[in-house]
Amino acid sequence: MTHIVSVQQVFKNYTLGTFVVPALRGVSLDVEEGEFLAIAGPSGSGKTTLLNLIGCVDTPTKGLVRIAGNATETMSERQLTRLRLHTIGFIFQSFNLVPVLSVFQNIELPLLLQRSATTKERRARVEALLDRVGIREYASHRPSELSGGQRQRVAIARALVTRPKLVLADEPTANLDSVTGTNILDLMKELNRTEKTTFIFSTHDARVWSYASSVVRLADGQIVDRVTAEEAVRAGGVPGQPSPRAT
Amino acid sequence: MTNLILDFRIALRSLFQHRRRTFFLVAAIAGVTGLLVLLNALSTGVSETMIRAATTLSSGHVNVGGFFKVTSSQSGPVVTEFAKVAKVVEANVPELEHWVHRGRGWAKIIADSGSTQAGVTGIDIKNEPDFKRVISVVSGRIDDLAERNTIMLFESQVERLKVKVGDAVTLSAQTNRGAANTVDCRVVAIAKDMGLMSKFGTFVPIETTRGLYQLRPDTTGVIQLYLKPQFVSESAAVAGRLRIALERAGYALMDSDASPFWMKFQTVNREDWTGQKLDVTTWEDEVSFLTWTLKVISVLKVVLLTILIAIVITGIMNTMWIAIRERTREIGTLRAIGMQRGGVLRMFLFESFQMGLLGTLAGALAGTAIALAVNAARIQVPLSVQLFLMSDRLHLSIHVSALTQAVVMITGITTLAALYPSYRAARLPPVSAMSHFG
Ligand SMILES: Nc1ncnc2c1ncn2[C@@H]1O[C@H](COP(=O)(O)OP(=O)(O)OP(=O)(O)O)[C@@H](O)[C@H]1O
Ligand SMILES: [Mg+2]
Numbered sequence: 001m002t003h004i005v006s007v008q009q010v011f012k013n014y015t016l017g018t019f020v021v022p023a024l025r026g027v028s029l030d031v032e033e034g035e036f037l038a039i040a041g042p043s044g045s046g047k048t049t050l051l052n053l054i055g056c057v058d059t060p061t062k063g064l065v066r067i068a069g070n071a072t073e074t075m076s077e078r079q080l081t082r083l084r085l086h087t088i089g090f091i092f093q094s095f096n097l098v099p100v101l102s103v104f105q106n107i108e109l110p111l112l113l114q115r116s117a118t119t120k121e122r123r124a125r126v127e128a129l130l131d132r133v134g135i136r137e138y139a140s141h142r143p144s145e146l147s148g149g150q151r152q153r154v155a156i157a158r159a160l161v162t163r164p165k166l167v168l169a170d171e172p173t174a175n176l177d178s179v180t181g182t183n184i185l186d187l188m189k190e191l192n193r194t195e196k197t198t199f200i201f202s203t204h205d206a207r208v209w210s211y212a213s214s215v216v217r218l219a220d221g222q223i224v225d226r227v228t229a230e231e232a233v234r235a236g237g238v239p240g241q242p243s244p245r246a247t
Numbered sequence: 248m249t250n251l252i253l254d255f256r257i258a259l260r261s262l263f264q265h266r267r268r269t270f271f272l273v274a275a276i277a278g279v280t281g282l283l284v285l286l287n288a289l290s291t292g293v294s295e296t297m298i299r300a301a302t303t304l305s306s307g308h309v310n311v312g313g314f315f316k317v318t319s320s321q322s323g324p325v326v327t328e329f330a331k332v333a334k335v336v337e338a339n340v341p342e343l344e345h346w347v348h349r350g351r352g353w354a355k356i357i358a359d360s361g362s363t364q365a366g367v368t369g370i371d372i373k374n375e376p377d378f379k380r381v382i383s384v385v386s387g388r389i390d391d392l393a394e395r396n397t398i399m400l401f402e403s404q405v406e407r408l409k410v411k412v413g414d415a416v417t418l419s420a421q422t423n424r425g426a427a428n429t430v431d432c433r434v435v436a437i438a439k440d441m442g443l444m445s446k447f448g449t450f451v452p453i454e455t456t457r458g459l460y461q462l463r464p465d466t467t468g469v470i471q472l473y474l475k476p477q478f479v480s481e482s483a484a485v486a487g488r489l490r491i492a493l494e495r496a497g498y499a500l501m502d503s504d505a506s507p508f509w510m511k512f513q514t515v516n517r518e519d520w521t522g523q524k525l526d527v528t529t530w531e532d533e534v535s536f537l538t539w540t541l542k543v544i545s546v547l548k549v550v551l552l553t554i555l556i557a558i559v560i561t562g563i564m565n566t567m568w569i570a571i572r573e574r575t576r577e578i579g580t581l582r583a584i585g586m587q588r589g590g591v592l593r594m595f596l597f598e599s600f601q602m603g604l605l606g607t608l609a610g611a612l613a614g615t616a617i618a619l620a621v622n623a624a625r626i627q628v629p630l631s632v633q634l635f636l637m638s639d640r641l642h643l644s645i646h647v648s649a650l651t652q653a654v655v656m657i658t659g660i661t662t663l664a665a666l667y668p669s670y671r672a673a674r675l676p677p678v679s680a681m682s683h684f685g
Contacts, residue, residue, distance in 0.1 A: 048681060052678055055583065057579075057582075057583050057676070057677035057680065058676070077588070078587060078588075081585055081586070081677075084584065084585045085584065085586075090580075090583050090584055090680070092580065092680060092681070093681075094576075096579075098577060098580070099264065100257060100260035100264050101256070101260065105256075109253070109581075110585055112252075113250065113585045113586055114585070159584075170681065
């Protein structure tokens with residue numbers, strides 16, 4: 001079985017002036033296609049950093065990141081951008097929609113960047129996704145006219161419009177109330193099942209662990225363990241309770 | 248293609264999103280463009296007015312004049328056997344529309360109650376329809392200049408001489424051989440002033456100049472060439488070619504000197520030669536003592552525009568920096584989801600380009616409207632300005648080519664001003680999508 005994501009002995013240091021902040025310290029992780037993987041850990045544990053490296057928006061200080069068989073360390077900026085465009089979908093914590101474009105146009109955007117689909121094909125695809133995430137009637141609205149949950153639905157549709165192999169979501173529910181957050185995770189889970197898309201999402205909220213096929217727990221830039229959702233809930237997080245400190 | 252439309256759309260909408268900021272910048276660009284259009288219209292208008300006046304009063308588009316020296320220190324502004332010279336001209340200037348010839352001189356004009364120094368131009372009024380069209384006669388008849396020993400004066404000379412149509416004045420001058428001579432002339436026409444040149448210019452029949460300077464009938468002062476309209480701007484090239492042709496035909500030529508003929512006496516008198524030398528000049532040479540106004544306008548234009556364009560560039564760059572800071576996360580997001588650096592660069596350049604185009608078009612339109620209004624208002628300029636304009640009205644001349652040039656230039660500058668900020672925006676790392684600011 002090939003791994004959609006393969007991270008090997010990855011280190012990432014940030015430098016703040018003369019300070020070196022080690023954000024990741026030797027992380028290795030393989031993700032199989034079709035997984036719905038949660039990366040859990042307290043604030044500052046390195047979740048975002050890890051997702052950025054997997055998403056090829058940042059490069060590791062040391063170590064290898066292999067995405068869908070591509071050795072990213074050998075790739076140019078241009079090639080990495082193409083890899084992101086064709087293989088990876090992004091869902092951001094603060095939605096990150098283009099404010100001046102309508103909901104429809106936001107979802108259509110990656111297809112336009114890909115340049116492969118005709119106007120008709122794009123239209124059909126976007127409309128199908130609008131239905132799928134349940135915001136059809138907002139197609140011509142601007143993001144600013146939508147609620148947080150609705151915006152995240154737009155973002156999910158945008159991430160999925162190109163049928164990427166991998167969707168990355170950094171704390172997709174952090175800016176949403178718990179009911180809306182649950183709905184969003186339900187939607188992601190359903191898309192994971194029906195579209196066979198691999199999802200990796202980060203969270204510091206133990207309540208959402210139960211959605212995951214497995215949970216990778218991070219602390220201080222290192223992987224503590226990788227367990228199934230049930231094990232994780234049993235070991236540390238009680239649904240409905242704040243997340244435990246994982247050290 | 249779809250990508251261009253995408254970039255264009257995002258750019259346009261972003262501008263609209265920040266319409267207040269956009270409005271101020273567009274207005275500033277429009278202001279600068281409008282000013283450029285107006286300054287261009289002014290300098291073109293002045294230049295056109297000057298050409299028109301100069302080429303009727305004292306010059307053709309190209310002139311073949313010259314000096315004849317009896318002794319090495321006695322010179323007269325004379326072209327001998329001018330019919331032969333005219334043949335060479337006709338054979339070598341296909342751009343020629345027609346030519347006229349005029350007598351040249353400088354005399355004291357004496358009336359009963361005053362006198363003045365003035366240039367005396369001998370003219371064959373029957374062959375000068377353009378001259379009649381440009382001169383506006385306030386009293387008398389310009390056609391009477393066909394009669395023997397008559398004179399046309401300008402209003403300001405009449406004031407000094409205190410004469411009216413029908414009165415006699417005496418022209419007094421030295422012949423080319425150094426003898427004093429006088430001719431009595433009857434005032435037949437008084438013309439409206441046409442700027443500086445009319446202060447010192449009078450017109451008499453060409454036989455009168457010949458009589459005054461005791462010249463043979465086959466002499467003249469200058470052959471004035473009028474070119475077909477499309478070749479007027481090539482006067483200098485035509486002059487250069489004619490110069491060579493005349494030399495080939497065996498004429499001695501004076502060195503090219505961009506000044507009017509009456510400023511050349513001193514040099515000619517100092518030189519050690521006798522006989523005939525020809526001098527080929529353009530209208531610009533003959534009015535070079537006036538074209539400094541054009542230079543002042545163009546220097547003013549350059550200085551003013553440099554300052555204003557610097558302001559616009561600063562404004563554009565600042566706005567771009569602000570926009571990029573505000574939209575760091577948006578840029579990061581676009582990069583993260585797969586927009587190449589080129590796309591980001593294009594997007595921001597488009598923004599600036601759109602502002603530039605909108606502003607320059609508005610400015611060009613406004614400038615044109617103002618220029619048309621000024622022309623329609625027929626604004627009378629002060630006397631001191633009239634001297635240089637050679638016209639009593641302000642005339643602004645708008646040409647489509649000048650408008651296009653202004654629009655293209657300033658749009659180009661505003662787009663280029665955004666180049667560096669846009670380049671920096673394009674190099675923002677895709678991780679900036681994760682920044683939690685803004
Ligand atoms: N751009 C940066 N410059 C310097 N240090 C950084 C930078 N980004 C992250 N860090 C540091 O790296 C470590 C890991 O940060 P990261 O954002 O990956 O954690 P996280 O698990 O996503 O935290 P949170 O739950 O707060 O989002 C932290 O100590 C953080 O301060
Ligand atoms: Mg984070």
